[in-house]
């Protein structure tokens with residue numbers, strides 16, 4: 001069994017009856033959603049789920065999970081999501097699948113956040129993975145040029161048809177090829193202060209627990 005499936009299935013065991021659960025997005029989160037739907041059926045659990053993307057929403061509905069909009073629920077008990085990079089001090093990059101905005105909104109309205117990853121995502125320093133920045137389409141070329149001037153090596157995210165990728169909320173994504181982010185907190189604040197930037201993929205002080213795969217097939221659970 002691959003690492004993504006192992007950690008996805010493990011994470012689904014952290015959900016308890018009666019919880020409001022945030023469902024993450026991506027290839028690892030898919031395994032968690034499938035395993036959770038199985039548990040709900042087999043153990044007759046009564047849970048409410050909130051999605052972080054249209055793709056996850058569709059999957060969860062097809063599996064019969066009880067879905068609600070974020071605005072319809074009070075605080076989420078537990079959100080389980082994937083990640084693209086995680087540093088030893090529990091900061092991360094997310095948004096490789098373009099879902100960073102809804103993911104961050106759901107995560108910051110959750111009592112607890114768990115990230116599920118294979119061991120390739122655990123890094124010493126963030127930044128090898130291109131950092132996604134979600135921008136409003138209006139005037140985005142100006143934001144793009146500022147990123148060029150600052151040496152951030154930006155590239156518009158493209159979809160399969162080679163046109164600009166559009167997020168679930170109708171925005172664009174500019175990926176920054178930084179290679180290394182020395183001070184993620186400061187950089188996160190700097191990006192947020194740029195008008196036209198809606199959100200970025202740096203998730204600072206958000207995750208509580210990381211469930212990571214290993215080459216030997218064992219699972220590591222790390223708590224902040």
Ligand SMILES: O=C[C@H](O)[C@H](O)[C@H](O)COP(=O)(O)O
Pocket residue numbers: 024025026027028029081082083084094095096097098099100103
């Ligand atoms: O926008 C996508 C999300 O942040 C994903 O959770 C992240 O990219 C990890 O995805 P995957 O599990 O497919 O590597």
